Amino acid sequence: MSIEENGSQPGQARNLPTKSATATPWTATPGTAQTAGPQLAERDAVAPAPAHTGQQDLAEEARRGRWQWQHQAKIVAAEYWLKIRVPHPDGGEATVAQILQHEAEQRDQIDDETGKGSRKHHRLARWMRRIPKFVLFFDFCLLLYFFGGVTDVDWASPLSANLAFATALDAMVTVLSYGFLAFTGHRMRSHKNHAGTVHLDELDGLTKAAFGTALAVIGVLAALMFIRMHTEVVYALGPRAGVTALVIPLAVAVVSAVANYLVVAIHALDGSDQVARLDKLSRAARRPAGKAHRLREQAAQQANR
Numbered sequence: 001m002s003i004e005e006n007g008s009q010p011g012q013a014r015n016l017p018t019k020s021a022t023a024t025p026w027t028a029t030p031g032t033a034q035t036a037g038p039q040l041a042e043r044d045a046v047a048p049a050p051a052h053t054g055q056q057d058l059a060e061e062a063r064r065g066r067w068q069w070q071h072q073a074k075i076v077a078a079e080y081w082l083k084i085r086v087p088h089p090d091g092g093e094a095t096v097a098q099i100l101q102h103e104a105e106q107r108d109q110i111d112d113e114t115g116k117g118s119r120k121h122h123r124l125a126r127w128m129r130r131i132p133k134f135v136l137f138f139d140f141c142l143l144l145y146f147f148g149g150v151t152d153v154d155w156a157s158p159l160s161a162n163l164a165f166a167t168a169l170d171a172m173v174t175v176l177s178y179g180f181l182a183f184t185g186h187r188m189r190s191h192k193n194h195a196g197t198v199h200l201d202e203l204d205g206l207t208k209a210a211f212g213t214a215l216a217v218i219g220v221l222a223a224l225m226f227i228r229m230h231t232e233v234v235y236a237l238g239p240r241a242g243v244t245a246l247v248i249p250l251a252v253a254v255v256s257a258v259a260n261y262l263v264v265a266i267h268a269l270d271g272s273d274q275v276a277r278l279d280k281l282s283r284a285a286r287r288p289a290g291k292a293h294r295l296r297e298q299a300a301q302q303a304n305r
Helices: 010-013 031-044 058-083 098-117 132-152 163-188 205-240 244-269 273-303
Strands: 083-089 093-095
Touching: 058 083, 058 098, 083 273, 093 098, 098 273, 132 163, 132 205, 132 244, 163 205, 163 244, 163 273, 205 244
Parallel strands: none
Antiparallel strands: 083 093
16 A cells, blocks of 8 residues: 555655664763763863964064073184284294194195104104203202302301302303203204215305314313312312322213213204294194184084084
8 A cells, every 4th residue: 555545744754754864862861961071171171182282482582592602702802812823933923724734734744754754843742851950950060069069168167158159150151151051952963864974074164163062162161070079079189189189080971072072962863843943833822722712612502412
C-alpha cells in the first residue's frame, strides 16, 4: 500500500527524522555532575597565553649596543697603538706598524741565510752571554780593593773621602775598559763570515787598531791584579812567601786576562749585526705592539661570546 492510499501527506513523511538521527538525551553518571564544571574551569585557567612574537626588547638592544661600542673602541685603540711614532733603531722615528714590517723583513733575511747553511747569525748559549756582566762585576770589586790600597782606605772604618776617591777611580777604569772591550768585540762582529768565524787578516784598519788596544788594556788590568795580589801575599806571609808570592798573583793575573779577553770574544761571536738590529727593532715596538695585541684579543673574545 502506498503512502497516498493511507491518506498521509507526502511532505510530512519526508520531513520526519529517522531513528538514527534522533538526539539521545544526556544522562549524567554518578559523580559527573560534580566534577565536570571544575575540570573545565581548571583547564581554562592553566592554558598559556598566546606569545607575542616580534616584540621589541629594549634591554637586550641596550646591552648589544654597548657591546658593539666596546668592541669597536678596542679595535680603534689597537689601530692607534700601531700608528703612534716611536724612535727607530736606525735613527729618526717611525710608526709601530713600520717597525714591525722592518722587523719581519730583517727576520726573513736572517732565516733565508740560515736556511742556506750560514752560521753567521747563530747565537751563543744564554749562560755564555751573561759572562761579560759577571766579569764587569768582579773587575769592579777587585779594582776597588786595588785603588783602596792606593788611596789608603781604612777598611776597619771605610766610610771616608779616600773610599769615595777610590770608588770614583774604580768606576772610571772599570766602565771605560769594559766599554772599550765591548766596542772592540762589536767591531769584530761586523766582519764575521758565514762560517761563524772572524779572521784578523779580514779586519779593517780601525778594527785592527781597536783589537791591539784591547789587548793592551787586558795586559794592564792583569798587571794591576798581579801587583796588588803580590803585595798582599808578601804582606801576609812575609819572608816565608817564597814561590807563593809569584804563583798566586800570576794565577789571578792570568784569570783576569782570560776573563777580559772573553768579553771581546763573546761580543764578537754572539750573533751578527743583523741579529742585533732585529733585537733593537723588537724592543722598539714591543710595548705598543703588545698593547695592540691585547686589545685585539679582547675584541675577538667579545665577538665570540
